[in-house]
Amino acid sequence: MASDYGLNFGFRRSDESVRVSEGRFKTPATGSALLIGTAVQVDPSSTGYLKVCASAAPIVPGFAGILVQEEAHWGSIYAADVANHDSYNLGVAKLNQLSVITTGAGTKVWFKNTTGSTRADGRVVPTVTIWTPTGVAVGDSLGWNGTTWVKVTDLTTAWMTVTAVNTATAYVEGVLTK
16 A cells, blocks of 8 residues: 655555554644654653654664654644645644554655745745755665664664665655564
8 A cells, every 4th residue: 555644755565464553652742743754752751752763763663663643634623724734734743643653674665855835825835854865775774863864874773775766856765674
């Protein structure tokens, strides 16, 4: 099954016999909203919540994985921006809402950087850099640097192996290793 969660992240293969969506944890209640596809972990200082993984953190099934908020597309008639919900919003996790940590060797994901734009009604959609394409080629490993997915050589911090890359369109696919 292939699916996407907005403009910057999605699944190419999400076989439920290998994909693990661990627990029901909440995104942080305050601060900037996280992008779906971010590396997150259980927050030991805030029971029931997630936080962004530190740089070089390893993937740990059940504790650290890729953020997915499966109900992100559900709008609320009470939300202040209900009239302005669009494809950009689909990739941004709602604050203080239930989410899952996704892992599973063989699960294939994709990431795409997007440039900012101004919508016809004047809303500004920011530039999103979810991965760093510098030097990335098929067969390389990607890990998390605290902000984006990057090429890594230390396999203890590798989360996935690159299976497709197009630096011209800022697109990459990878298969999770755990």
